[in-house]
Structure formats: C-alpha cells, structure tokens
Amino acid sequence: MSVIITACNEETTLRSVLKEAERLKPEEIIVVLNGCVDNSFRRARQSDKAIVVHCPDAAGHDVGRAIGAKISRGDILLFLDGDMAIPAPALFPFAAAVDRGADVALNDLNPLLPVFGECDDVTRCKMFLNMALGREDLGAGSMTAVPHALSRRIVDVVGPQALSVPPKAQAAAILEKLHVQNAGTVNVIKRNRIRNGNTGAGNGVEQLIIGDHAEALAELLARGASGLPWQENGADSRRLLAAWRNGI
Template structure:
C-alpha cells in the first residue's frame, strides 16, 4: 500500500479511503494532518467538517483540496464524525482529528485491517483502567462480551470502519461513539484492536483541568447511553446468563 503523489493535493475522483477530519480552530496543525491523510492511500478523499471555526481552518482545508462542510457554530463533540461519514464516498472510512498529527504509516495499519476483512479497526489501548475514562471503556467492553478489546473504543481516534459497518451502525449513531461501538458489537461486526497509536500526549486542548472534567462527564454519559442501546438489542441482561435463578421464590 505505497502512496504516490504528484503535484497539488486533490481528492480522488473514485476514493477507496475517506479520511474524515472534524475541525474547530486548528489551523496550526491542520496542514500537517491533511498532508498525512493524503498519504494513506493513492485513492483518498479528505473530508473536513469545520464547526464554529474562525481561524482560517476551513479556507486552508479547501486550498489543500479537501471537501469542506462548514457550520458557523459549534456542533459539540463528535457530531462532525457523523456528518463526515454521511458525506464520505470511500469504501473505508478513517476517522482522525484536526489537532492530532498522526503519521500516515500508522493510519495505514487501520486501513489495511479493514481491507483485510475487519469491520471496525480500533486504536489499541495498552494501559490499565486506573482512571475514569479507561475504566468505563473497559467496563463497556466487558458488559458487551468483548473483554478482548480491553480499553479500545470508538471514542478514541484514529479508527477505521468498513462501509458495511457504517450501514449497520448508522451514521447518526457515530455522533455518540460508545453507542456506535456497542451497536457494532450487537450487530456481529468484526471488531479488532489493531495498533496502539499514542494520541493523548499530543492533544494540548484536553490538558486543561476544567475542560477535562466536562469531557469526562460527557464520555461517562455516552457509555451509559451505549449500554442502554446494547440492552435494547440484546435483552436486559445483555445475553449474560441467569444460571437458572428461580426468581419466583424471591417474593
């Protein structure tokens, strides 16, 4: 999967890979993010969803050949993923962020996994569940009978989806990544934690204490919503055994 490029950036007319990049005031890093995106595959389109950007991010993205969908106000966390997925034309959808520069060789591993039959290719989490967010990710995977995924989650970029996965999950659910994750598991899609790609240390916006607390609260709520979606599909015990418990006697 060697990428070859000549001259100006441009989206492929018939893309195999769609790289979806939500953006809000990230002009400082966006050029390098888009540059890496175009190197993922020779037949790539870059889809930028700019929500509430005022720093020239959307203009830069257009100059670099990306398809840009612009909104004058903030859409909230992860809604840009849903919009980008709805607009994407590729057979493989790769999701990243405008403020985290990830080398193309790492992104290609997720694309290659989908190309080889995986439906949901995840960033593998290698740490222990000692903080709130890793804990809820581990807990959700345990409850949906995928403990092998450990802390891997659609909450974390980068990740890649097959077109089949997008159809089964639905683009709307991608606005709440843990919910999409749970629905993917309930739908029998092939999910795999492919590669550990460090992203936490490269994202300065998440280091502010008050902002981090708000994000933690949102993500915990997302996981509760995800569990509710799984239960609606798989029953109130999520297909976990009751071991013949005779509840009628407990009156």
C-alpha cells in the same frame, strides 16, 4: 478510502494533518469544521484534495464524524482529529485491517495504560462497556479515540447518525456481530491537545464521554441483553476488570 477529519479551531495543526492524510492516497478527504472561529477554514481550503464542510455553529462533539460518514463514498472510512498530525505509516494499519475484513479497527491504547487503580474514569468506562459486551479482549479499545477505521458495512447497518455517540455505535456493531478489533497503537495520549474543557477532574469532555458510555449501556439493556457481568457477578465486576487490566 475516505479520510474524515473533524476540527474545531485547529489552524496550527490542520495543514500537517492533511499532508499526512494525502500521503495515504485516499479517494477523498472530508474536513468537517465544527464551530471554528479561527483560520481553520483557510487552512483546509489550501488542500486541493479536501472537501470542506463548514458548520459555523458548533454541531456537537462527535457530530462531525456522522456528517463526514454521511457524505463519504469510500468502502473504508478513516477518522482523524484536526488537532494531531499522525504520520501516514502509523495510520496505514487501521485502513489495512478494514481492507482485510474488519468492520471496526480501533486504536489499541492498552499497552500505554497504567494498572487499573491508576486508570481514569473514562478508561474504566471503556473497559467496562467492552466487558459488558463480552469483548474483554478489546480492553479500553474504543471508537471514542482516533485514529480508527470503519467499513462501509457498519455505516449501512447502524446508520451514520449513530457515529455521533461513538460508544453506542461500537456497542451496536458488536451486538450486530460485526468484526470489531484493535488494529494498531498510536500514542494519542501525549499528542492530545490541552484545552480548557478537557483538563481537570470532572471536566466537560470527561462527563460527555461518560454519558456516551451510559447511552451505550442503555442500548445494551434495551436490546434485552442478559448474563451481563454486573448481573452475574455483582460487586465482583470491578475486581474482574482490575484483574484483566493488571494482568497485562
């Protein structure tokens, strides 16, 4: 197993994240520092197990995942963020799911979400993309969220560069008939670090994620997919999504 941790100015949490990753006894831990200007590099270097990739200039929101996957050697790739220390026992189900044959093991946030009318736009985008792909069972399960784990096979099939746009990579995995499933529930909603760029309606991170989902839908259409929910049901697609979410 390779544990891949992306971080941007996470000097206060990175050491704790590394300690939990080390408890899993992985083959390697790759830390991708993305435009850090604090002491994150020093914190990462305190772990004798960490391979540190230092990008002095910000490479992009999810580009660190692609970089980590590109240089990794493991058959199982577990992705974490440097801003939240998740206990190792809560991480284990994701790696175990891939070990049992899954290609994508997602964080199942569905039990933590409100009814459809109270969901945010990002959550609705996640649900809509999965419905468009014929995977309503995933709900809001998304490669946008951590923790999640991947098999080496998906990296070989879609290419590591695809991971820089997580929803597009997820769509490609489903279209390639790879095994995608929800594997465990970790409440990252409460753990998520509040930043200037991820708070308030229409914030930068929200717009980026929505744009990523638009790219994924464009990929779906470019592959000639037919019988999509909005094609068959028109205005009913929103009602179907709401019925699915509210029925949980």
